[in-house]
Amino acid sequence: MEKVRRDTNFIVLGLVLYTLLRYVIFALEPLARVCFVRLVCSDSAERTVLLQHLEENAANSGVSSIVAVLAGVLFLGWYFRRDTPPQVVFQKKQPLPWKRLPLLICIFMGAQLIYSLFGNVLEFLLRLCGYTAMGQLNAASAQSTTVSMFLYTAVFAPVGEELIYRGLVMRQFQKYGNVFAIVVSAALFGVMHANLFQMIFAFLTGLVLGYMAAKFSLRWSIVLHLVNNLVFGELLGWLMGYLSPAAQDYLYRGINIFFFAFAAFWLLHHREQLRHYLQKNRCAKKCYAAAFTAVAMVTFFVGNFGVAISGIQKW
Template sequence: MNQYNRLLDPKKDIGRYSGTLAIYLLVMTLVTVLWEVLLGLTIAGSLRKDPSQVTEKLNALNVWAGIPYLISISIGLFLFNAYRKKALYKYDLKHKGRKMTLSVFFILLAFLGFSQVFSSVMTQVIERMFETIGLHSPTPDLGDTIERSWTMLLYAGFFGPITEEFFFRGAGLRGLERYGKIFAIVMTAILFGLFHANFDQLFFASIIGLGFGYIAFEYNIWWAIFYHIFNNFVISQGLHYVAYHVDEGLANWLQIGVLAIGSIVMIVVLATKWPAIKAYIQANKPQPGVFQRALASFWFWFFVLFTILMSIVPYVIPIFQMANLKG
């Protein structure tokens, strides 16, 4: 066959999925804004009653910082089940592939470390490019926020990874698999990276999205969920905790060691297994024309532009703040 099946339309399917993601991201944004407004009103009320307790009240409210995200993912479960026409729970989460082996288990752990290193390099390149035109991104310590808020820890460490896998490696992967595994893995990985609307996470989320897509297809989505939770809770938050609670030198060596070992193992695996990787890609690639047709989707590009604009906002805000100060 020289062309994809004309009875199927990757443009329509990627558009429906991208549109659902855009709605979900918009819901998450609106819920977060409404939550911030509610907090602002609560703090303003405290200020009128007793100005001295504002800081204490703000610290107490930070504990609940994850609530808007938990509310959003609850809405997202309904959205993506509707997108899949109720197949999310009946089919998408029940696929079973091969049995996980010990060697593959550790290789996939190494993959997480390799992804951290590679994405850090790419993020630094982006940062330097923006700095050349006078754009500097504020660097809020998300790890510190998570550590001070058990609700954020629940979201970032557990419920976020679980539901994101439902939405991307469940609904997304299964909704697009008719065009081939490689198409579904690549497109959901790209959209997963963009979904974070943050240049610091764009490359990392896209890279691990490739790995999680492979895991979900060849093993099952529950292994993808395990690695997602392991990355967020153990690697990201665990290394952050170590950095702030043990000797700084030891913490730095520990972080470097974990990431270096993962990178070295993954480089060796890529070098030795490259023929098998190429064979897998060749066996599961889409028919000619599928990617081109999918990239003609309006909603795909709407989602791309929407998330890129959200990613750029943190770089632009300091410029307006400086302008207001000068004014």
């Protein structure tokens, strides 16, 4: 099990360094704005107005997030270059039947109801103690208000996250079995969001995305992630904006219940196939203990949970 721990430390250290790189990019964004304005604007009064405008819109901008995810893909591609060269990342396994894609979308979206219920219970418990995390919930479900944020949410985030967590990270763990690789990469993907509400949803959907990448191809996990962010995230949210709050609530609940019921029925109906897949691709339980007690793994979890907990405020 020492080899599992060593490998986990190496793999997750890459994610820790990537996380630090992201925060450096976010911290440098204000400086980059100032330098840009000074280069393109010579008039001091006009420069002040432009800087103020950029600062007011900085929270809704996705530019730094796009730069961060692109930098992350390049850095981790270099970091894992020996074990996962570019030609291996998109390697095809078996073809995905077209009728299976809508099914996997339904199973993927079935996690929305669990996410919603978990969020309600968590917020209820926090308020009993005089606290709230609604800021995180609003951030997780907020619509894009700028072109750059839309591009990040709908395109760059799903593609970049799939390249990183399924294309690079999950592949490093596959030597210990597909199930182990899917579960561990999904856990890292969930915790990476550093949002108490979003973590559970990202973990559950990460399991589906990992299965698609491991069994079929990374291309299909990218497609599914794009469908979620673009169609169910941005497009559906935009369309629901034309409805009254009450109608939005009923429609949202109805969609969540439908997907969850469909996913639960299908998984129960095919539980023997699922059990067979788990048995065939399982690894020793000690592998999980070794991976989740590795120093880099603990550091990654503690750091991201710390950021998530810092979002809790007095109610």
